[in-house]
Amino acid sequence: MQFKTATSPHQTHTSSVSSVMYKVLLALIPGTIAMIVFFGWGVLVNILLACVVALTSEALMLWVRKRPIKPYLMDGSALLTACLLALALPQLAPWWLTTVGTAFAIIVAKHLYGGLGFNPFNPAMVGYVVVLISFPREMTQWVPPLLEDYTLLTFSETLRVIFTGELPLNYTWDAVTMATPLDTIKTQLGLELSVGEIENHKQYGSMFGEIGGFGWEWVNGLFLATGLLLAIKGIIDWRIPAGLIITLLLLSNTFALYDYASYTPPTFHLFSGGIMLGAFFIATDPVTAATSSKGRWLFGAGIGAFIFIIRTWGGYPDGIAFAILLMNMAVPLLDYYTMPRAYGHRWTEFPHHHKEQDDEI
Amino acid sequence: MTVKHRTHHLWHFHGGLKLEGHKAMSTAEPVVKAILPKRLVVPLQQHIGDIASPVVNVGDKVLKGQIIAENNSYVSAPVHAPSSGTVTDIDNFPTPHPSGISSLCMVIETDGEDRWAEREALTDPRQLSPVELRQKVRRAGIVGLGGATFPTSVKLNPGPDSAIETLIINGVECEPYISCDDMLMREQAKALILGCELIQYMVSAHHCLIAIEDNKPEAIHQVRQEIEARSLHNIEVVVVPTVYPSGGEKQLIKILTHKEVPSDGLPSDIGILVQNVGTAVAVHNAIYLGEPLISRYVTITGEGVQQPRNLEVLIGTQMSELIEQSGGYHENAAKLIMGGPMMGFTLSTDHLPITKGCNCLLVENTPEQTPETMPCIRCGACATVCPAQLLPQQLYWHASSKNFEQVQDYHLFDCIECGCCSYVCPSQIPLVQYYRFAKTEIWNQERERIKSDHARVRHDFRQARLDREKKEREEKLRKKKEMLEKKKQAEAKAAAEGKSDAVDPKKAAIEAAMKRVQEKKAAQQKPPSDSAEKPSGDSE
Numbered sequence: 050m051q052f053k054t055a056t057s058p059h060q061t062h063t064s065s066v067s068s069v070m071y072k073v074l075l076a077l078i079p080g081t082i083a084m085i086v087f088f089g090w091g092v093l094v095n096i097l098l099a100c101v102v103a104l105t106s107e108a109l110m111l112w113v114r115k116r117p118i119k120p121y122l123m124d125g126s127a128l129l130t131a132c133l134l135a136l137a138l139p140q141l142a143p144w145w146l147t148t149v150g151t152a153f154a155i156i157v158a159k160h161l162y163g164g165l166g167f168n169p170f171n172p173a174m175v176g177y178v179v180v181l182i183s184f185p186r187e188m189t190q191w192v193p194p195l196l197e198d199y200t201l202l203t204f205s206e207t208l209r210v211i212f213t214g215e216l217p218l219n220y221t222w223d224a225v226t227m228a229t230p231l232d233t234i235k236t237q238l239g240l241e242l243s244v245g246e247i248e249n250h251k252q253y254g255s256m257f258g259e260i261g262g263f264g265w266e267w268v269n270g271l272f273l274a275t276g277l278l279l280a281i282k283g284i285i286d287w288r289i290p291a292g293l294i295i296t297l298l299l300l301s302n303t304f305a306l307y308d309y310a311s312y313t314p315p316t317f318h319l320f321s322g323g324i325m326l327g328a329f330f331i332a333t334d335p336v337t338a339a340t341s342s343k344g345r346w347l348f349g350a351g352i353g354a355f356i357f358i359i360r361t362w363g364g365y366p367d368g369i370a371f372a373i374l375l376m377n378m379a380v381p382l383l384d385y386y387t388m389p390r391a392y393g394h395r396w397t398e399f400p401h402h403h404k405e406q407d408d409e410i
Numbered sequence: 411m412t413v414k415h416r417t418h419h420l421w422h423f424h425g426g427l428k429l430e431g432h433k434a435m436s437t438a439e440p441v442v443k444a445i446l447p448k449r450l451v452v453p454l455q456q457h458i459g460d461i462a463s464p465v466v467n468v469g470d471k472v473l474k475g476q477i478i479a480e481n482n483s484y485v486s487a488p489v490h491a492p493s494s495g496t497v498t499d500i501d502n503f504p505t506p507h508p509s510g511i512s513s514l515c516m517v518i519e520t521d522g523e524d525r526w527a528e529r530e531a532l533t534d535p536r537q538l539s540p541v542e543l544r545q546k547v548r549r550a551g552i553v554g555l556g557g558a559t560f561p562t563s564v565k566l567n568p569g570p571d572s573a574i575e576t577l578i579i580n581g582v583e584c585e586p587y588i589s590c591d592d593m594l595m596r597e598q599a600k601a602l603i604l605g606c607e608l609i610q611y612m613v614s615a616h617h618c619l620i621a622i623e624d625n626k627p628e629a630i631h632q633v634r635q636e637i638e639a640r641s642l643h644n645i646e647v648v649v650v651p652t653v654y655p656s657g658g659e660k661q662l663i664k665i666l667t668h669k670e671v672p673s674d675g676l677p678s679d680i681g682i683l684v685q686n687v688g689t690a691v692a693v694h695n696a697i698y699l700g701e702p703l704i705s706r707y708v709t710i711t712g713e714g715v716q717q718p719r720n721l722e723v724l725i726g727t728q729m730s731e732l733i734e735q736s737g738g739y740h741e742n743a744a745k746l747i748m749g750g751p752m753m754g755f756t757l758s759t760d761h762l763p764i765t766k767g768c769n770c771l772l773v774e775n776t777p778e779q780t781p782e783t784m785p786c787i788r789c790g791a792c793a794t795v796c797p798a799q800l801l802p803q804q805l806y807w808h809a810s811s812k813n814f815e816q817v818q819d820y821h822l823f824d825c826i827e828c829g830c831c832s833y834v835c836p837s838q839i840p841l842v843q844y845y846r847f848a849k850t851e852i853w854n855q856e857r858e859r860i861k862s863d864h865a866r867v868r869h870d871f872r873q874a875r876l877d878r879e880k881k882e883r884e885e886k887l888r889k890k891k892e893m894l895e896k897k898k899q900a901e902a903k904a905a906a907e908g909k910s911d912a913v914d915p916k917k918a919a920i921e922a923a924m925k926r927v928q929e930k931k932a933a934q935q936k937p938p939s940d941s942a943e944k945p946s947g948d949s950e
Contacts, residue, residue, distance in 0.1 A: 050730075050739065054758050057755060058751060058752040060429070166786050167785065336788050392424070392664070392799050
């Protein structure tokens with residue numbers, strides 16, 4: 050009897066890249082629903098639009114690069130990029146802004162660097178930063194979260210705003226959009242108000258919830274819960290969010306203790322903006338993160354530190370995207386200097402041991 | 411009665427996998443002897459080291475256990491006739507090897523009598539010195555039966571600088587499906603313990619740890635009972651958790667002792683010797699029974715075999731016969747593997763002989779559709795499970811781009827090819843294949859380098875010789891020239907000096923002669939006057 054030959058191992062696990070991607074996508078759902086509840090249909094419209102653009106760009110680039118289209122299109126990575134970017138954009142961002150960001154993420158940040166597995170920078174964050182820098186005004190079209198003096202737009206009204214830029218009659222932009230809590234804090238701290246005064250301000254106070262921004266705390270809480278689930282299941286690496294959150298907590302706590310009037314409390318840092326989304330879903334993108342255990346701790350910690358620095362002293366209210374891109378740059382260095390000590394080797398041999406050996410030869 | 415066992419402290423090695431065992435399917439029935447085959451094909455190279463050379467000829471009658479091929483060097487092992495019969499052929503035949511290579515084999519047509527050659531059984535081996543016992547182990551052709559097939563007698567002689575503190579007997583058998591060591595421990599616990607004692611005596615190890623995975627309760631029970639029955643205090647069964655690859659030598663040492671074998675060293679460097687349970691039993695058989703290594707337990711298993719089981723098989727038995735005795739193939743049988751599913755290698759045919767290192771024949775059915783290979787997403791799952799604590803995705807990156815220097819910086823040669831990384835890879839990248847490729851390439855380059863170094867040295871030598879000869883010739887020529895020159899000079903000088911020296915005497919002679927002539931002339935003219943004068947002068 051003749052048999053097929055193959056190299057060992059002859060058993061493999063059934064996991065696949067696409068199953069990882071789809072599990073992460075699944076874990077985004079609860080937080081996304083909370084966002085839709087608090088911030089309206091714009092969230093959903095953005096996601097759907099970004100997904101269509103991402104899949105189209107992906108297919109186009111695969112075709113141009115002469116790669117097999119079906120397996121790569123179905124691997125879920127383009128969809129995940131689209132969802133992460135869409136969740137980071139303002140809910141009433143015009144359609145062309147979402148399109149430009151998503152297309153840039155897929156075409157330039159992903160495929161021009163070699164496609165899945167080869168891109169050094171997180172595509173979603175590259176796309177986000179591109180539109181943030183290019184269209185700063187449109188990037189402020191955030192919807193207030195379910196507050197009494199504001200009305201949420203209906204689905205068809207939302208569609209019209211996003212695709213035509215026309216507001217329904219009797220509405221002004223000021224009535225449907227407002228600054229985010231992070232933005233407000235930044236501006237008002239700049240105007241010499243204390244944190245306490247801002248939180249109890251008659252105009253801005255309502256946007257602050259129990260621990261973070263109103264609405265935002267629920268969104269972050271749900272992303273935290275599903276993110277933890279992913280980490281427990283081993284689908285994402287827990288060290289990156291752990292490093293990020295611990296660092297942000299330590300830094301914000303230290304500064305808040307030092308001067309609670311000028312520095313926001315740690316809970317506010319953690320439960321406002323996209324911290325949990327960034328920590329568990331964006332920073333954990335394995336392609337652009339460090340690979341060694343220690344490297345991942347440092348990678349997460351670096352992002353946490355940069356977020357704090359940008360939020361506190363930088364020019365933008367939130368700095369997740371910049372922090373992640375900055376740490377993406379440091380990945381090769383982190384990987385090289387955090388190489389684990391291989392079995393049977395001494396620490397002193399790392400990472401330059403080979404040079405001595407070469408000399409001996 | 412419950413017996414309390416000393417609990418040995420255990421450590422962890424990095425990574426590893428929890429795999430489904432699939433062992434129960436082949437352990438239901440006790441081990442029976444495989445049917446004596448009509449024809450045995452015995453490879454003369456079944457071990458690491460030099461091939462043994464035949465000492466019998468075609469047509470010779472051989473007895474069971476008779477040496478048919480001798481080892482010529484230290485790292486080698488003799489080969490014995492597994493049964494009595496007639497040697498009918500000595501030629502190259504296909505042997506079970508990843509490359510499917512043919513090598514020299516001896517074919518024995520068995521006579522069915524299975525008649526033993528003379529056996530020298532010892533009742534009290536301790537009367538012999540360790541050196542003498544080691545010699546017996548060597549003569550018995552024993553090699554490591556865990557699969558590495560390194561000559562045991564060499565391993566039992568670690569050298570004067572490395573004293574063995576701990577003897578570890580490896581009964582872990584961590585690969586799924588394989589159960590021959592499990593069955594051996596269940597059925598031959600006494601021989602195992604006696605074998606352990608012998609090895610301990612030979613290397614003068616203080617204590618002996620028999621490591622068994624906790625998925626083999628029956629074997630643990632049997633071996634423990636044997637130790638208790640003999641009330642031994644320096645042999646201990648250590649139950650280790652079932653994690654693949656605990657049975658790897660380095661990993662097992664880490665689990666039991668927390669020590670690590672240096673990357674460029676051997677276990678004996680840290681005072682440890684590891685032997686497989688099968689090897690220990692073989693040592694017992696060789697010393698106490700005088701029986702060389704001519705058979706072994708083989709697991710025939712997998713979903714592709716009708717009745718999975720363990721058989722005691724004579725070396726040289728055809729695999730096809732063993733499959734037949736296990737009920738034949740399942741209709742979907744697609745892959746024949748020698749060894750386990752993680753580290754074994756596939757065979758293209760079952761018309762191959764069983765060798766000393768063959769512990770398992772695994773037949774797999776047609777696999778379900780496996781997902782396509784995708785690019786590496788750097789998820790690091792491979793690094794998490796790597797028992798050598800390497801960064802497999804970096805190794806892959808550099809190996810696939812043929813960056814052979816970088817790949818060695820990431821310790822390619824510490825990779826034990828256990829397959830954990832390939833197993834967990836979500837992109838289904840055949841990682842181990844890349845590492846094997848890189849290793850082979852580096853070895854080839856090294857060989858090339860050594861070859862070219864040799865050539866360069868030879869060339870340099872030749873050049874030096876030519877230069878030297880040229881110089882010598884030139885020197886000679888120069889000397890000759892110099893001599894000539896000197897001679898010439900000397901002659902010239904001599905010639906110059908000869909005008910006053912060599913020419914003078916002639917002139918002098920001529921002058922003298924002329925003087926004499928003149929004097930004579932003068933004398934001839936003078937005498938008359940002279941005489942006239944004289945007489946006149948005298949007369950006056």
